[in-house]
């Protein structure tokens with residue numbers, strides 16, 4: 001008999017028992033009615049598998065590459081903020097676990113440990129997730145925009161560049177291999193549990209010395225207050241161009257769920273796209289990510305790798321995403337639950353569990369390598385099943 005949780009859902013139940021309600025609600029919650037939160041998971045359950053038989057599956061190879069970096073399987077760690085609320089070792093533990101599993105961790109802009117601390121804790125390949133932020137704390141001069149923009153536009157651009165540029169430089173210096181720009185968060189989604197709980201705003205080491213944010217101590221969610229002072233709602237496609245101009249690192253965009261935006265992203269010269277609705281924490285009633293993967297993959301037509309996150313809880317879910325054209329998937333909440341249950345060891349167990357499930361799925365579906373997984377291995381019915389009553 002196995003000890004401890006045997007699947008990712010059981011990790012969630014244990015995490016719920018281990019964590020204070022405020023923190024569990026923050027990690028598990030979604031926006032408003034949480035319709036998309038449920039759908040992200042349930043949409044996977046409306047896709048059936050079409051296994052092929054009598055294929056030699058005595059050896060299964062799950063290894064792959066992303067932007068030229070080797071990975072043991074197509075499962076990455078998504079950026080999630082404030083991991084110290086789950087475990088004192090926070091992002092350090094997650095980074096070590098990702099390294100041990102030979103996968104890539106995307107470190108959140110909203111991490112508690114600094115990107116330097118995380119870099120020095122392990123030598124694995126890491127990406128850095130960036131929110132482009134606003135604020136007037138320090139200025140850097142940009143003559144190009146001074147000449148080409150109105151004064152108002154100039155100030156707009158001016159005010160958000162310094163901190164983002166500083167973070168990019170630090171990411172480069174500390175060996176991060178790509179920048180993942182999150183583009184679905186011009187403002188924070190309305191997370192009602194956080195409002196009720198008066199969610200705290202934990203320490204953000206990356207921003208220390210760069211900005212000081214005045215978070216209203218009497219309001220609802222402090223995280224929301226922090227976000228409204230920190231995130232830049234004027235971010236637009238031209239800023240992707242600017243980011244590209246100030247870093248040599250490849251830039252991926254995270255938060256695309258339409259073919260139209262996927263085409264724009266390719267035109268803007270990004271190196272990868274993450275189909276994501278931010279784990280249903282931003283705009284409620286967006287479609288579940290797995291249901292729009294197909295349209296994004298078609299629009300991109302192989303120009304850049306397409307990743308997916310949102311609701312991936314089973315090896316079969318990973319398989320379904322790959323069958324629909326994803327190069328890899330990312331997991332958000334399950335990692336945090338693993339962290340809350342058993343720190344680094346818990347995160348390792350979560351990643352390994354999903355990898356083992358994927359390996360078994362590939363064997364049972366007659367796919368010895370990732371290349372063997374095709375569109376013909378899935379059957380889709382995105383209609384919500386009717387209640388039998």
Ligand SMILES: Cc1cc2nc3c(=O)[nH]c(=O)nc-3n(C[C@H](O)[C@H](O)[C@H](O)COP(=O)(O)O)c2cc1C
Pocket residue numbers: 026027028040078079080081108109110129182254276277278279280281309310311312330331332333334336
């Ligand atoms: C607690 C929490 C914090 C998150 N913080 C960030 C963040 O700082 N930056 C970001 O781009 N996405 C963030 N996300 C979104 C995740 O990167 C990812 O898109 C999402 O969690 C995937 O869905 P899943 O949790 O169902 O796997 C966060 C998600 C959660 C649950």
Ligand SMILES: CCCCC(=O)C(=O)O
Pocket residue numbers: 081110223226227230278281
């Ligand atoms: C402003 C930081 C927000 C972190 C985040 O992205 C999330 O909680 O979903």
